[in-house]
Amino acid sequence: MPITSARNTGAHVVYAELKRQILTLELKPGERLKEPAMAAALQVSRTPLREAIRRLISEDLLEQQPTGGVVVPVLDEAVISELYEVRAAVESLMARNACVKATPEDIEDLRGILARNAALVEFADDAMQQGMALHAKIAAIAGNSWARRFHGQISSQMERYRHYTNSTQERRDQALEQHRELVDAIASGNPEAAAGMAFDHVLGARDAAVRAISGASGAAS
Amino acid sequence: MPITSARNTGAHVVYAELKRQILTLELKPGERLKEPAMAAALQVSRTPLREAIRRLISEDLLEQQPTGGVVVPVLDEAVISELYEVRAAVESLMARNACVKATPEDIEDLRGILARNAALVEFADDAMQQGMALHAKIAAIAGNSWARRFHGQISSQMERYRHYTNSTQERRDQALEQHRELVDAIASGNPEAAAGMAFDHVLGARDAAVRAISGASGAAS
DNA sequence: TCCAGCATACTTGTATACAAATATGCCTGT
DNA sequence: ACAGGCATATTTGTATACAAGTATGCTGGA
Structure with missing residues (x-):
């Protein structure tokens, strides 16, 4: 039995880390996320990274742009x-x-x-x-x-x-x-x-x- | 310019269709979703299908099981x-x-x-x-x-x-x-x-x- | 100098391939 | 007949490959 109660999949870890960075403004409002660079930094492939990003989008902690990019929402x-x-x-x-x-x-x-x-x-x-x-x-x-x-x-x-x-x-x-x-x-x-x-x-x-x-x-x- | 206002990506179409099936109970409460079959039925690969599924999970219209499967939430x-x-x-x-x-x-x-x-x-x-x-x-x-x-x-x-x-x-x-x-x-x-x-x-x-x-x-x- | 147009590089979205985990069914022993 | 355990088959999670779309910068012309 794993120690963590949540499903310890890579996507979850990435989600938690990304969320932390967003809430602490470590990821600056307005900043655009580039998947390849981010995936490399977090040591995972783009697949689980994208999963985490999508989840954050549906919580309004990230924003999907009409043209197809993803940005940290501006503080309003x-x-x-x-x-x-x-x-x-x-x-x-x-x-x-x-x-x-x-x-x-x-x-x-x-x-x-x-x-x-x-x-x-x-x-x-x-x-x-x-x-x-x-x-x-x-x-x-x-x-x-x-x-x-x-x-x-x-x-x-x-x-x-x-x-x-x-x-x-x-x-x-x-x-x-x-x-x-x-x-x-x-x-x-x-x-x-x-x-x-x-x-x-x-x-x-x-x-x-x-x-x-x-x-x-x-x-x- | 596309006719639909939303980003017309495959994942979005699948999301809409899946959501419809869930809300109409076409997908029965308690039913388990099997990705390969579902992807085949919807004529897409597993990647956009999974994206749609994750989104629905974060809206509580699907439920992630601890063991790793995804089910339609039971009506309570x-x-x-x-x-x-x-x-x-x-x-x-x-x-x-x-x-x-x-x-x-x-x-x-x-x-x-x-x-x-x-x-x-x-x-x-x-x-x-x-x-x-x-x-x-x-x-x-x-x-x-x-x-x-x-x-x-x-x-x-x-x-x-x-x-x-x-x-x-x-x-x-x-x-x-x-x-x-x-x-x-x-x-x-x-x-x-x-x-x-x-x-x-x-x-x-x-x-x-x-x-x-x-x-x-x-x-x- | 400034703008239009084009070529290039990059990014995103999707498909496929593979490994690990999970479920299923069969077989054997009692 | 039934329970336990093993082998098989399916399923999930991740990585990689590729095509289409988007942004970037360069060149040539006014």
Whole structure:
């Protein structure tokens, strides 16, 4: 039995590596992928490389050009807003469902994660990352695999925009406070309140990000 | 210039054909795909066929088995409920955004679509299909490409479950009435109301579907 | 100097060949 | 008769070969 749970085929390895390079911007937005060179660099033939590329295209982490080339999608500030919005919708749904389905033990777990986050708040370099474990747990409680799937795709996309959405200490403290409120709402057993709270919090993060971006680009005026 | 807008490569044609066969259940759930036979049937080599298969896997319209085969996913009644829920979340977001962004002309268009649907209500064999044009227009107004993307994926998935969710005349009339309410809510300029209405309507459809399924399977009791 | 047209080099998409892994069926022993 | 194990056949994953399309740069002319 292999150690890795995923199918350890070459195409999968290439997919993971390529995805990493895209999310870290090691592959620069706008850059065109040339298969022969890439295949040589990754020590595989073009066949598994192409398989990985196609998969990334269908996740919108690569872009197929009409003429036939493949490029890393350009960073477009307008889509950040869109991503936050769908994330708000999905997390709102998960909060609602979690509220209905959570057992007392689940609530305990959530509070435990909160406490750990509070202890680490000054070390986290990113409010998003800080909340990861919390959202994962909420998603698990909500138990909707499609919501989880979409949430994962959105997270991947947003990863590319981390430079734009880097958080300040203030923002991080606020996020922690909002997470506390969210857990309280889930614990309270009022699905509507939990859903609304999750939605508003993410939209608040969107507004902060949009302000940060327009502030940075328009600072000279 | 080619007639088709998509890149007319063999892999794309195979993808479209395979997707069609999956959504119509021409390829039966649980069936295993054997590449050589399939390639021969579709008159292409295994290379573009595999490309199409991989794409379908990443859309969850095919399933990769741990051992290495590819099968058509089994129909699982439990996921219908999940699909309705995420659809509710996405449509709710689109209704909210549409409410904010709609111009008077947009509202006119929506009412026009409603009127056409009302005229055709007795011919539509499916409440989902009836509302297709309406939702497409709302999505266009909302202008969130990720929401549109997810909505499309959800629609594809649900297509496979049409047998379970076939609508009655009564259900169709109710849908039409709900669509009217939804358009009114969007026109009223109250985003929260529009969002809530869209959410509740889809969840209502979910409940109807769940009732229909459990009613059909548990009728003998 | 600048542009059109062409030839060349490169890239992509597809087909085929091959090796490793998996499934299938048969045979033997109890 | 049934289970275990081996041999065969099929299937998948990868590499390579080739054809068609696309971009690049060069030459000649105005």
